[in-house]
Each structure stands twice: as C-alpha cells, then as structure tokens.
Amino acid sequence: MDLFVINRYRDPEEDVDLINQESKQLQKLKQKIEERKRAHSNIKRQDVISLREDKAPSIVAVSKNQPENDTEIEGTSNDLKDSKARETQPDTHQTTVKEKSTFEFKVLGTENFEKKIKVHRVLPxxxxxxxxISTNLQKLSCTVEDxxxxxxxxxxxxxxxxxxxxxxxxxxxxxxxxxxxxxxxxxxxxxxxxxxxxxxxxxxxxxxxxxxxxxxxxxxxxxxxxxxxxxxxxxxxxxxxxxxxxxxxxxxxxxxxxxxxxxxxxxxxxxxxxxxxxxxxxxxxxxxxxxxxxxxxxxxxxxxxxxxxxxxxxxxxxxxxxxxxxxxxxxxxxxxxxxxxxxxxxxxxxxxxxxxxxxxxxxxxxxxxxxxxxxxxxxxxAPTNDFEDEDSIRKFTTPDELVEQYVQCNAEDKPLILYHFLVEQNWDKVICFTNAAQSAHRLTVLLNVWGKGNLKVAELSAALDRSTRDMVLKKFTQSEINVLVGTDALARGIDIPDCYYVVSYDPPRNIKTYIHRVGRTGRAGRVGHAVTILQHNQMHLFKECARAMCTRQLA
Known part of the structure; x- marks a missing residue:
C-alpha cells in the first residue's frame, strides 16, 4: 500500500514533493522485484511432471518465476503504469515448458490401460x-512284423x-x-x-x-x-x-x-x-x-x-x-x-x-x-513349432480319432439333454463325469427312475470301496451296465475297454482334468466322442481352457 497516496486537501505546491515521494516508492518496488527474482532463480523448480513417456499424459505447470502476489499498479501517472507493466512482464525463457522431466511419478490405475511387455522365456x-510323436494311431506305417x-x-x-x-x-x-x-x-x-x-x-x-x-x-x-x-x-x-x-x-x-x-x-x-x-x-x-x-x-x-x-x-x-x-x-x-x-x-x-x-x-x-x-x-x-512360441509352452493334445463337442443350455435342462443322448440317440458304453460324489449319486438315481429298467446306470466314485468299484467296472466291460456316472477319481489313467462316449455333465475344473476325462474314450486308435454340457456363464472359462490344447476347435 506504499504506492497509493491520497491527495486530499493538498496544495499545488506540494505536487513536487508528491512526485518525489512516488519516485522513491517506485524505486523501492523495483528493488523488491529484483530481490524476488534473484531469490526465485536460486530455487530449481520442476515445470513439467511426466508420468510415463509416450503413454501417460503429462502435467504441465506454469513457471513459478513470477511473483506470487502480483498487484496491479494503479496511479495517476501513465509512465508509472508502463514502467510497472515492463517490470511485471515475465521473460520468454522463464515461461518455456521443459520438454523432458527428470522425475517420474506413478499414477495409480494407469497400468490397467497399458499394454504389458511380453516376456519370452528361454527354455532348455x-x-x-x-x-x-504321432497322435493318429490309425495311420501308423510301422507294423509289429517290422x-x-x-x-x-x-x-x-x-x-x-x-x-x-x-x-x-x-x-x-x-x-x-x-x-x-x-x-x-x-x-x-x-x-x-x-x-x-x-x-x-x-x-x-x-x-x-x-x-x-x-x-x-x-x-x-x-x-x-x-x-x-x-x-x-x-x-x-x-x-x-x-x-x-x-x-x-x-x-x-x-x-x-x-x-x-x-x-x-x-x-x-x-x-x-x-x-x-x-x-x-x-x-x-x-x-x-x-x-x-x-x-x-x-x-x-x-x-x-x-x-x-x-x-x-x-x-x-x-x-x-x-x-x-x-x-x-x-x-x-x-x-x-x-x-x-x-x-x-x-x-x-x-x-x-x-x-x-x-x-x-x-x-x-x-x-x-x-x-x-x-x-x-x-x-x-504337440507340434514342434509350437514350442517356439511362449504362449504354446503348456499346450496338450488329444487323439486325432477323438470327436470333441459341447452343448450350451440352462441348468434345469442338463438332465434332459443327457437323457436325450442316452435314449433318443441310443448311446451305449457312456461314462458321465460330475464334480462331486453327491451329484453323481443324485444323477444316477434320476436316470434309473426315468429309464424304467431300459437304462442300466451305475455310480462309480471315490465314496465306494475298491472291491465295489472293481465289480462295477467289470459289469460295464461286460455290457451289463450301459452308463457309468462318477467323479474324476476314475478319470486318470484307468483303461476302460470299449468306452464309446464321455460326457462331462459338470464342466472340468482345469485343462488337465478335461484331458484325462476325454482320454477314457478314443484309445488305441479307436474312434471316440466327448461332449461337454455347459451353462451360459461357463462358456468363457471353458473356451479359455480349450486354448491350451493343440487340437482343432471344439464344435
């Protein structure tokens, strides 16, 4: 407020003193401005904050070399206004925004929109x-005599x-x-x-x-x-x-x-x-x-x-x-x-x-x-060239003689679809997989009630003792049982002769389970069929698992 002087009740003779006083006040202001400039020039401030080059937006800050509290100069003299305007105008090199920052600040959430760098593993x-190894056993050229x-x-x-x-x-x-x-x-x-x-x-x-x-x-x-x-x-x-x-x-x-x-x-x-x-x-x-x-x-x-x-x-x-x-x-x-x-x-x-x-x-x-x-x-x-791609390292295969399909339906229609396959399509020698022993038991009872003696359905799960499981497998081999309903306990490695169809009533939990389930049919060069029954909300996960196989697309 030193610059503003009230000229009330002053005589004309006092104008000369007023001009001299204003000149002194202006000189003081110029001196303060120069001191402030020198003080700000000693402080290195970051004008540009770059989050991630070429990917994240940059936050640009205006140069801080200007006085923080600039006040408009008002006065009766035009020369005083021009002088103050020249003093308060910043230099062009001070407002230049730096193009590259020496610091990076991570903004949370930006990694969700960035494409991650693909890392290639170097295998032995x-x-x-x-x-x-050939997956088509029907076209092998080598015979036992050779x-x-x-x-x-x-x-x-x-x-x-x-x-x-x-x-x-x-x-x-x-x-x-x-x-x-x-x-x-x-x-x-x-x-x-x-x-x-x-x-x-x-x-x-x-x-x-x-x-x-x-x-x-x-x-x-x-x-x-x-x-x-x-x-x-x-x-x-x-x-x-x-x-x-x-x-x-x-x-x-x-x-x-x-x-x-x-x-x-x-x-x-x-x-x-x-x-x-x-x-x-x-x-x-x-x-x-x-x-x-x-x-x-x-x-x-x-x-x-x-x-x-x-x-x-x-x-x-x-x-x-x-x-x-x-x-x-x-x-x-x-x-x-x-x-x-x-x-x-x-x-x-x-x-x-x-x-x-x-x-x-x-x-x-x-x-x-x-x-x-x-x-x-x-x-x-697996094809040899697949091992050159990092995404194909863990792929598995199924026999060429195996026909793989899936059915999409609602949860309440799953028993009806399975019954349609067994009765209307006359499927025989069928193994049906569920994810729990209780589900296997309920499905076995339901199919026997619907079949009314025309279907011979038996349960095979880890809840049964070994002697009972052996007896059920023997009856299935001798065609005394048409359908086996069980869990993944019999999905791995067990050789069941003449199994024509495998039905995954419940979707497999992972790709390994699927491989071992469908492996119960299409063995030793014989043709087999595998069908997976899926609900609408299970389609995405099943297709993700199917990508891990070196096979043709499922129909």
Whole structure:
C-alpha cells in the first residue's frame, strides 16, 4: 500500500514533493522485484511432471518465476503504469515448458490401460526341441512284423500298435558301453496312445537276460488302481521271460508283501524275490524304512507314470528317501567316495534310468528340476513349432480319432439333454463325469427312475470301496451296465475297454482334468466322442481352457 497516496486537501505546491515521494516508492518496488527474482532463480523448480513417456499424459505447470502476489499498479501517472507493466512482464525463457522431466511419478490405475511387455522365456534345448510323436494311431506305417528292435517273444504277445519313437530310443540308450549313462526321457502324449507299452516293452526286453536276484526296475504310480493295472500289463508281457513282477500297494498287508519281495538264504543272505516292482509312492517309503534286506542298489530303471500328479503331490517325500537309500547302499558297497578317475567311474553304478510319462506332463523347467534328470530328452505329441512360441509352452493334445463337442443350455435342462443322448440317440458304453460324489449319486438315481429298467446306470466314485468299484467296472466291460456316472477319481489313467462316449455333465475344473476325462474314450486308435454340457456363464472359462490344447476347435 506504499504506492497509493491520497491527495486530499493538498496544495499545488506540494505536487513536487508528491512526485518525489512516488519516485522513491517506485524505486523501492523495483528493488523488491529484483530481490524476488534473484531469490526465485536460486530455487530449481520442476515445470513439467511426466508420468510415463509416450503413454501417460503429462502435467504441465506454469513457471513459478513470477511473483506470487502480483498487484496491479494503479496511479495517476501513465509512465508509472508502463514502467510497472515492463517490470511485471515475465521473460520468454522463464515461461518455456521443459520438454523432458527428470522425475517420474506413478499414477495409480494407469497400468490397467497399458499394454504389458511380453516376456519370452528361454527354455532348455531339450524342452524346446522335442521328438515328435504321432497322435493318429490309425495311420501308423510301422507294423509289429517290422519291429526289428523287438524280441520275438514280445512280438507274439503284442497285438496293437506301439510308440515307434520311444521304445527303440530306450533300447539303444541302454546298449551303450559302460560307463556311459543313458539319457533320461520325458514323454507327453495323449491318453490311450500306448504310453504303458512304451516303457513295459523295452524294460522287459533289456532285463529278460539278466542274471542274479535283484530289483532292477521300479514303476511308481499315484493310486492303487493304476498300480494294479500296470502290474497286469507287466505280468502279461513277462510271460516266458523268467522275470517276476510284484505289486506293492495298500491293498495287501505289509507283512505279506515283505515275504513276496525278499527272502533270507544261508549262502547269500538276503536276496530279492522280485525283478520288477510296481508300487505306489507311499508304500515304497514304508518298505524302504521297515523291510529288512530290501535294497535298490542294483536298480536300473525308475519309471514315474502320471508324473505330473506325483509331482504335485509328493507322498511322504518318497523321491528323497529313494535317492538317499540308493546313495547309502552304494557307499556301503564301495566304501567312501573315491577320487575322480577312470577306475572310480568304471566301478561306480550308474543312477537309475528315469522315464517320466504323462498325458499332461508339465514343461516347467523348475518343476522338472526336482527329478534330477540326466541330459533328458523330451518326446511330445504337440507340434514342434509350437514350442517356439511362449504362449504354446503348456499346450496338450488329444487323439486325432477323438470327436470333441459341447452343448450350451440352462441348468434345469442338463438332465434332459443327457437323457436325450442316452435314449433318443441310443448311446451305449457312456461314462458321465460330475464334480462331486453327491451329484453323481443324485444323477444316477434320476436316470434309473426315468429309464424304467431300459437304462442300466451305475455310480462309480471315490465314496465306494475298491472291491465295489472293481465289480462295477467289470459289469460295464461286460455290457451289463450301459452308463457309468462318477467323479474324476476314475478319470486318470484307468483303461476302460470299449468306452464309446464321455460326457462331462459338470464342466472340468482345469485343462488337465478335461484331458484325462476325454482320454477314457478314443484309445488305441479307436474312434471316440466327448461332449461337454455347459451353462451360459461357463462358456468363457471353458473356451479359455480349450486354448491350451493343440487340437482343432471344439464344435
């Protein structure tokens, strides 16, 4: 307020003093302005705040070099106004907005609108370059008579096509001279494509001329039903070979199993009664810890069937106990660990040749690392070029003979649609999957009431004991039962002959469950049909799962 002077009741003689006083006040104002400019020039202020270059908007701030409280100069003199205007006008270089900021501030929520950078994983060479396996078993060019690498005894028992790639590879790897170790293998192929024979035949052929009483092959499976099934296959192909196969599972008392696998002799001490052991993971740990004379120091083959399921649920940490047992047995036999030399390498027993099989084998290097594979090789039914794309790493396959479809309907129409398939379309040998044992029971009762004796529907779930499940499966195989309604307990690995149709009454929870469900039909080159019944709100999730398969689009 120093600039404003009230000129009331003043004489003309006092005008000169007034002008001098105003000049002094103006000089003071100029001095304050210059001081303020110098003070603001020493403070480095950010004029532009850039959130993210080329993507997020920039917040521009006007230069702060102007005085914060500029006041309009009013006075009686025009020269005073012009002078004040020149003083208060900012320089052009002070209002220039900086083009680039040295600081970035994150605004919450902007990442939802940005395209994320795609990260390409670099897989090991053996995972990115697998050996191709055909998914069409009806067009295989190789016949049993052309299998020069297969023994005549096995040819006489073999009745169907087998994996042309895996079996000769395993046989060739085990023909290498000592101390060269064979490459471990991982096999990812559709269900029903002959994965069991892919490890049964080479193991039997390699061990059939073995000398001595030792456990030389062990096959580990996740559940008792699968172990019993694989044991039957081994016993079938071990006919006339002199090899003895023993099944170890919770279905037999531990004491009885101990008498089947070991025997004490006066001359040689404890000897093995079994050449090949088929077992569940939990039962194996029990025998390692409790069975006297049980040793695996001569183990030549270690097969893990349904490897992804065992990988996700390692029972009793069986792999640790197995590796520790083999290591301790070798140290007791050879003494302390010797220095690295040709003699020590020649005398050292090689580790078991590991063979991993599954229709939904994980191709994650971190998960596969826990198996301790030696220079592994991958055999996959997925197209080779799909492994070059990061989005296709975890794709799975279904057989070419399998016809896959889905039906979209309301929840109240699902039983009617299933009844239409069974009665109007005359579907026979049908397996229907639900997500709960209670749902399976209710659907079984409903279909039997509607069928009025024309439909023979039975329930098959984990709620039933093993003997009852075996009896139901036997009646289904003998056509005494037309429809099996069950849960995913029978979806994995169990071979059910002549199953023509698979119906997913409830949608599968994930892609692995879907692969194992539809794998109950279309096996060993036979044509099969798979139908999934979906509600409207389940379509999006099911299509997302279908993108993880290397198959044709579902109709």
């Amino acid at each position: 060479y053996w995972l990115s370059h697998p050996y191709s 299998l020069d690498w297969l023994h005549d005894t096995l040819k006489g028992t073999l009745r169907s096509e087998v994996q042309e790639q895996v079996i000769p590879f395993v046989i060739k790897e085990n023909e290498q001279p000592h101390p060269f170790w064979p490459h471990d293998i991982c096999v990812s192929a559709p269900t029903g494509s002959g994965k069991t024979l892919a490890f049964v035949l080479p193991i039997v052929q390699i061990l059939m001329n073995s000398i001595g009483h030792h456990v030389r092959a062990m096959i580990v499976l996740p559940v008792q039903e699968l172990a019993a099934q694989v044991s039957k296959v081994f016993k079938k192909y071990c006919t006339n070979t002199g090899l003895k196969v023993v099944l170890l599972s919770a279905s037999t008392p531990l004491r009885k199993e101990q008498q089947q696998i070991v025997r004490y002799t006066e001359s040689a001490g404890w000897i093995s009664e079994a050449d090949i052991i088929v077992c569940t993971a939990g039962r194996l740990v029990e025998h390692i810890q409790n069975t006297e004379g049980f040793t695996l120091k001569h183990l030549k083959f270690l097969v893990i069937d349904e490897a992804d399921r065992i990988m996700d649920h390692i029972q009793n940490d069986w792999l640790y106990h197995l590796d520790r047992h083999i290591k301790l047995e070798n140290e007791l036999m050879t003494g302390k660990v010797a220095n690295l030399s040709w003699n020590s390498l020649s005398e050292q027993n090689p580790p078991p040749h590991k063979l991993l099989f599954s229709a939904t084998l994980s191709q994650d290097p971190e998960k596969l690392e826990q198996w301790g594979l030696f220079q592994p090789k991958l055999f996959s039914a």
